[in-house]
Amino acid sequence: MTAPPNDCLARNEWICGAYLTSRRQILLDAVGQHLRLTAVSVLVGLVIAVPLAVLARRRRWSAAPVLGVTTILYTIPSLAMFSLLLPLYGLSATLVVAGLVLYSLTLLVRNILAGLRAVPEETRQAARGLGYGPIRLLLTVELPLALPAAMAGLRIATVSAVSLVTVGAIVGFGGLGNLIYAGMNTYFKAQVLTASVLCVLIAVAADLLLLGVQRLLTPWTRAARA
Amino acid sequence: MRTLTDAWAWLTDSAHWAGDDGIGHRLLQHLVLTVVCLVISCLIALPVALVLGHLGKGGALAVNISNAGRAVPAFAVLVLLLLTPIGSWGEGPSVVALVLFAVPPLLTNAYVGMREVDRSIVQAARGMGMTGRQMLFHVELPLSLPMVLTGVRIAAVQLVATATIAALAGGGGLGRIITAGFNLASTPMVVAGAILVAVFALIVEGVFELAERLAPVRLRGSR
Numbered sequence: 001m002t003a004p005p006n007d008c009l010a011r012n013e014w015i016c017g018a019y020l021t022s023r024r025q026i027l028l029d030a031v032g033q034h035l036r037l038t039a040v041s042v043l044v045g046l047v048i049a050v051p052l053a054v055l056a057r058r059r060r061w062s063a064a065p066v067l068g069v070t071t072i073l074y075t076i077p078s079l080a081m082f083s084l085l086l087p088l089y090g091l092s093a094t095l096v097v098a099g100l101v102l103y104s105l106t107l108l109v110r111n112i113l114a115g116l117r118a119v120p121e122e123t124r125q126a127a128r129g130l131g132y133g134p135i136r137l138l139l140t141v142e143l144p145l146a147l148p149a150a151m152a153g154l155r156i157a158t159v160s161a162v163s164l165v166t167v168g169a170i171v172g173f174g175g176l177g178n179l180i181y182a183g184m185n186t187y188f189k190a191q192v193l194t195a196s197v198l199c200v201l202i203a204v205a206a207d208l209l210l211l212g213v214q215r216l217l218t219p220w221t222r223a224a225r226a
Numbered sequence: 227m228r229t230l231t232d233a234w235a236w237l238t239d240s241a242h243w244a245g246d247d248g249i250g251h252r253l254l255q256h257l258v259l260t261v262v263c264l265v266i267s268c269l270i271a272l273p274v275a276l277v278l279g280h281l282g283k284g285g286a287l288a289v290n291i292s293n294a295g296r297a298v299p300a301f302a303v304l305v306l307l308l309l310t311p312i313g314s315w316g317e318g319p320s321v322v323a324l325v326l327f328a329v330p331p332l333l334t335n336a337y338v339g340m341r342e343v344d345r346s347i348v349q350a351a352r353g354m355g356m357t358g359r360q361m362l363f364h365v366e367l368p369l370s371l372p373m374v375l376t377g378v379r380i381a382a383v384q385l386v387a388t389a390t391i392a393a394l395a396g397g398g399g400l401g402r403i404i405t406a407g408f409n410l411a412s413t414p415m416v417v418a419g420a421i422l423v424a425v426f427a428l429i430v431e432g433v434f435e436l437a438e439r440l441a442p443v444r445l446r447g448s449r
Contacts, residue, residue, distance in 0.1 A: 075431045076424045077387035079394070083404050083420035087229035087413055156296065163299035167391060170408055177301060184305040184395060192309060196302035203297035 009190065016190035023191070026179070031198060033093075034175025037168065038161045038206070041097045045104030045157060052105070053112035054138065066109060074106035078167045086171070096168035103164060104157035111153025115146025148221055151214040155207050162203040176202075232414035233421060242418075249403065249422065256399035256426060259317065259392070260385045263324035267381060270325065271332035272374065279340025279370070280362045288337035295330035300388045303327075304395035320389065320397035327388045328381040335380065339373025340366055372438075379434035386427045400426060 008016035020027070052070075056063040076084070081099045089095035119142050127141045143150075166177030174181065176195040183191035215222065236242060243249045278284040303326060307319035343366050351365045367374075393401025403419030 072428065075383055075427050077390040077427055079387075079390045079401055079404055080420040080423035080427070083407075083416045084424065086416050086420075159293075159297050163297060163302075166299040166301040167394070169301070170394060170405070177299070180299075180302055180305050181394070184308060187309060189309050192302070192305050196299070196306055199299050199302055200297055207297070 012187065012189050014189045014193045016194075019190040019194060027194065027198070030176045030179050030195065031202070033173070033178075034162070034165055034199070034202060037093065037096055037100065037165045037173065037175055038158065038202075041100035042104050042154070042158050042161055044097065045101045045108055046154065048101065049105055049108035049112060050143075053109050053116060056109070056113050057116040057142075063113070067113070070106040070109050073102045078103070078164050079170065082167060082170060091171045091173075093168075093173040095171055096165065096173045099168075100161045100164055104161055107157040107160065108150070108153050111156075112146060112150045115149030116142055118149060119145045144218075147218050148214065151210060151217070155210045155214075158206045158210060159203045162199060162206060166199060229413055229417055233417035236412075236414045236418040237421070247402070247406070249400075252398065252400050252402055253422070253426070256386070256389055256401075256423075259320060259324065259389045259397075259399055260382065260430070263321055263328060263385050263389075264378070264382055266321070267325050267328035267332055267385075268378065271329045272336055275333045275336035275374075276340060276362060276367065279337045280358065280366060282341065285337065285341065288333050292330040292334040295327060300327055300391050301394060304388075304392055304397070308395050317397060319395060320392035320399075323392065324385050324388050328385050331380040331384060332377045335377025336370065336374045339370030339377075342373065343369045375434075375438065375441075379431070379438075382430050382434065383427060386423075386430050390423050 007018050009018050009022070052066055056066045073081075078099065081102060082095060085095045085098050089098060123141060123145065124137065127137050132141065165175045166180060168174035169177035169181035172178065176199050179195035180192050182188070183195065237249070245251065275288060278288055300323060304319055304323045307313060307322055312318045312322060347365060347369070348361060351361045356364070389397070389399045390401035390404070393399055393405045400419060400423045403422065404416055407413070407415030407417075407419055
């Protein structure tokens with residue numbers, strides 16, 4: 001089956017079991033890099049987005065500029081975004097992370113803000129009446145109630161990040177995108193297809209994982225529906 | 227700052243505007259690719275979405291296709307198409323990939339727009355004896371137009387972005403200036419190309435924004 005002159009690698013077939021076994025380490029490394037780049041960017045994005053959304057909610061004047069800037073950032077195509085960051089970060093993984101953070105910001109800020117705005121005024125007033133200060137109100141009332149909307153944004157941001165990491169191949173840090181890029185230059189069909197399918201699988205797995213986390217974090221939404 | 231002035235110098239050098247690899251030609255390629263693919267995508271997606279929305283069927287497909295589209299990397303699709311027989315058609319892979327990524331937002335927004343039309347209005351139209359076709363064209367479509375146009379705007383911005391990535395897989399357009407810059411290790415050229423792409427995308431977004439503002443009041447969304 002794996003006789004060198006006539007196996008699926010030599011025939012350059014799309015689907016090739018021999019590719020999976022012979023390039024296992026390369027694939028694992030690429031998946032690892034892909035996951036690291038995605039996770040770091042989404043987490044950094046989240047750390048920046050939460051205070052921005054809270055600021056936009058608390059200080060009415062800041063909502064328009066915050067949303068405006070993040071929307072403009074989101075309009076810039078990914079390849080251009082990475083290229084614009086080149087003078088700042090050079091050919092590095094940081095460049096890819098920085099670009100992805102800027103994209104996830106838009107989705108996260110918009111969704112967290114929508115979640116915070118959807119907290120009923122009566123709920124906030126009830127909490128204030130119980131003597132909650134602004135910080136306690138935010139942490140124990142507003143943010144938990146904004147969780148479903150925030151998690152929806154987090155899921156979209158994560159799935160987008162998984163697919164955008166591939167463009168990082170232009171600077172050599174694209175996770176599975178590197179394999180797609182190299183496979184394109186050598187017309188290596190099995191490599192391109194395998195890496196592409198893995199990308200989609202990672203995106204779906206991440207989405208399902210976050211959906212599970214959301215269910216765990218917001219048990220009351222299930223109770224209400226049942 | 228140094229890089230920005232270098233990029234500016236690169237952009238304003240008239241030698242870089244002429245010829246097949248020049249900014250002028252790349253800009254035209256990008257524009258043609260975006261417009262042609264937007265028209266093709268609208269022709270494919272809008273009739274399907276309007277009919278599905280009118281019949282109230284296929285909602286799960288129309289809504290979920292956008293989420294699925296987000297999970298598939300444009301770059302992967304471009305390279306996959308390049309390695310299929312379509313790859314030998316010149317701009318074939320770019321056109322097919324662009325259309326594939328522009329259809330989901332068009333479909334989802336038009337479908338949701340159609341379904342969000344007030345049911346009582348639709349029932350009133352039916353009560354007046356309108357046929358299905360009349361209801362679609364005289365009641366549902368006009369009322370869902372703001373959402374349909376939002377879909378067109380999202381698709382257009384998506385097209386500009388995907389057309390840029392197409393350059394990675396050998397397609398034409400402004401992205402080629404960026405990839406050429408990387409190949410030549412010329413940061414000013416990369417940045418200049420990126421500025422062109424970013425400005426192009428923002429202008430497209432701006433044009434739609436402006437069109438929305440200038441549109442007659444009844445076409446405006448609730449946004």
